[in-house]
Amino acid sequence: MTTSDRRFPAAVYRHGDEPDARFSLANERTFLAWIRTALALLAGGVALEVLGLDLHPQLRLAASLVLVISAVLTSALAWSSWMRTERALRLNAPLPPSLLGPFLGVAVTAAGLLVLLSVVLR
Known part of the structure; x- marks a missing residue:
């Protein structure tokens, strides 16, 4: 059994050659940044619902669910992105595009619009 x-x-590790450690560590830091983002989304979604702000209840719940579901999906996409990038580094292939930026842009915009509507309609 090899290392x-x-x-x-x-x-991931059975493919290609060991890349420069700086690139692997940068990939890991990016993964951890996305995980921090997921934790912030989770905390925001929980806080929005638990604090019971004077907002339209169904819209507040919808915004909270968008944030919590986005947190879960961000974690999964971050792991997938880390694996795809690490494999590309090991194979000396072009880096794959990230799906996280567009996904989070849409999710946070949706949550923000739901909160805005819940303020207007309360």
């Missing part, structure tokens, strides 16, 4: 077979996830 790359024992590393997790094997689906």
